[in-house]
Amino acid sequence: MGQSIVEWHRASPAIGVYGRSMSTTVGDDAASAPVRPRNIPAEIARSWLLVPATRPEIFDESAASRADAVVLDIEDAVDPKKKDGARNDVIDWLRNGGEAWVRINDVHSQFWADDVANLRNVPGLLGVMLAKTENAEQVKETYHRLDGKTRVLALVESALGIEEANNIARAEGAFRLAFGSGDFRRDTGMAADREAMAYPRAKLVVASRVGNLPGPIDGPTVGTNHPILREQSAITVSMGMTGKLCLAIDQTTIINEVISPTPTDVAWATDFMNDFDARGGVIRDGSDLPRLGRAEKIMKLAVAYGVQPAL
Numbered sequence: 683m684g685q686s687i688v689e690w691h692r693a694s695p696a697i698g699v700y701g702r703s704m705s706t707t708v709g710d711d712a713a714s715a716p717v718r719p720r721n722i723p724a725e726i727a728r729s730w731l732l733v734p735a736t737r738p739e740i741f742d743e744s745a746a747s748r749a750d751a752v753v754l755d756i757e758d759a760v761d762p763k764k765k766d767g768a769r770n771d772v773i774d775w776l777r778n779g780g781e782a783w784v785r786i787n788d789v790h791s792q793f794w795a796d797d798v799a800n801l802r803n804v805p806g807l808l809g810v811m812l813a814k815t816e817n818a819e820q821v822k823e824t825y826h827r828l829d830g831k832t833r834v835l836a837l838v839e840s841a842l843g844i845e846e847a848n849n850i851a852r853a854e855g856a857f858r859l860a861f862g863s864g865d866f867r868r869d870t871g872m873a874a875d876r877e878a879m880a881y882p883r884a885k886l887v888v889a890s891r892v893g894n895l896p897g898p899i900d901g902p903t904v905g906t907n908h909p910i911l912r913e914q915s916a917i918t919v920s921m922g923m924t925g926k927l928c929l930a931i932d933q934t935t936i937i938n939e940v941i942s943p944t945p946t947d948v949a950w951a952t953d954f955m956n957d958f959d960a961r962g963g964v965i966r967d968g969s970d971l972p973r974l975g976r977a978e979k980i981m982k983l984a985v986a987y988g989v990q991p992a993l
Contacts, residue, residue, distance in 0.1 A: 722750040724783075724808065724833070725896040726986055728941040729934040730860070730927045732785065732902070734759035735768035741775050745782065749934045750925075753783040756797065757813045765793050769800055776806035783807075783835065788814035789823065798827040809833035809857060814865070816843040818853035825855025833857035835899075839865035844882045851893025859886045859893075860927065863901025876917055887922040897924030904929065908936055915940035938987070943980045945992035951980035952991050 722728070731749035733740060735756040744752050754775075760768045765787075772784055784801060787793040789812070801807055812824050815836040825834050834855045838844055839862030851859055861882060863874070872878045886898040900918040903911045903926075915937050918926050926937045943951070954977040958970075965971060983989070 722986060724751055724857070726924065726983065727751040728925050728987075729937040730783075730899055730925055731931065731934060732759070732927060732929055733782075735772050735784075736760055736764060738771040738775060741780060741782075744931065745780060747931045747934055748938060749928070749931070750938065751783055751808075752781075753785050753811055753927075755785040756793075757785045757787050759785075762793075766796075769797065773800060773804055776804050779806065781806045781808055783809050783811055785811040785813060785837070786824075788812070789820040790814075794824075795827075798824060801832075802828050807832060809835055811835045811837050811860065813837050814839050814843070814862070815850055816840060817846050818849040818856075821850060821853035821856050825853075830855075835860055837862045838882075838886060840869045841866070844885050847885050847889035848892050851889040851895050853893075856893060856895060858896050858899060858925075859890050860899035860925075861886055861901045861923075864904075866901075880921070883918075883921040883923060897922060899923065899925035899927060902927040902929050903933070906930070906932075908932075911936050912940055942987045942989050943983050945990060947980050948984045948989050949991035949993075951977040951984070955981065 727750035729749045730751045730753055731744055731747065732753050732755050733744045735754050736759065741754065754772045756765060756768050756772060772782075776782065784797075784807060786797040786801070798810075801810065809832055810824065810828065812821060812834055815821060815838055821834050821836050825832065828834075832855075835858045836850050836853070836856055837860045838847060838850065843850070844866070847859065850856060863879065863882075866872070866882055867874060883898075883900065890896065890898045900921070900923045903914045905911075911933055915926055919941055924941065926941065928934055928937055954973060958974060958977075984991075
């Protein structure tokens with residue numbers, strides 16, 4: 683249990699969303715299916731890059747970016763008259779070696795049935811993000827309409843959805859929860875500041891724990907101000923959320939950095955694990971078990987994210 687971070691790296695190569703090691707490429711033609719710098723399991727993915735499905739010319743660039751997860755958006759980003767064409771472009775790209783999540787239209791829309799029917803069994807589809815999720819049945823129905831295997835990330839965007847979050851998190855097929863903060867504010871009239879958004883964020887964190895899901899994904903930061911993005915990403919972490927939606931490639935690096943353990947965290951975890959091992963794994967007092975759990979979590983995330991301990 684007292685492995686150094688280097689030993690942990692050697693013993694636990696990072697695994698991608700399909701169980702491949704990070705060195706595995708997608709397809710044979712790197713130009714048609716660019717390889718991301720690092721494959722992060724979707725359970726711990728930090729940056730979720732939303733890409734308009736109306737812009738297939740940037741699909742490759744987005745897939746090759748530092749985003750932990752790419753979400754091709756055929757919902758809010760697409761005019762109703764262009765839905766079919768955008769969906770077809772997404773499917774064509776996936777069939778030609780691309781890999782991504784797809785944000786689909788909500789269950790009550792006229793487009794949802796076509797979305798799930800056409801995306802069913804499409805290679806390269808990593809999962810779907812279900813817009814405007816408001817109850818568990820919507821997740822379950824989407825999951826079964828696809829194939830009973832494809833992961834459903836429930837995007838909660840309304841007061842009703844927040845209040846149903848516990849049930850949504852326990853729904854069959856639910857993979858992770860995400861916060862549609864913009865639509866939630868429009869639905870409730872609440873402000874965007876930290877205090878106003880504390881309740882819905884906390885609700886999703888608690889619901890994720892109740893449903894035994896990975897930590898939830900926070901809403902995006904709009905705009906190009908990186909100091910604000912860094913500040914809001916820190917709020918994401920402080921609330922117990924473990925991912926964040928983003929709207930531009932240049933946001934991914936900051937989100938990844940802020941949500942990752944710091945080198946100082948990793949150094950502490952390494953020292954604690956080495957000390958714990960040196961004393962034979964003996965629990966000395968009531969503080970050891972919580973610290974052991976924290977150290978183990980930090981070490982595992984450090985391996986996955988490639989964070990080295992501070993010297």
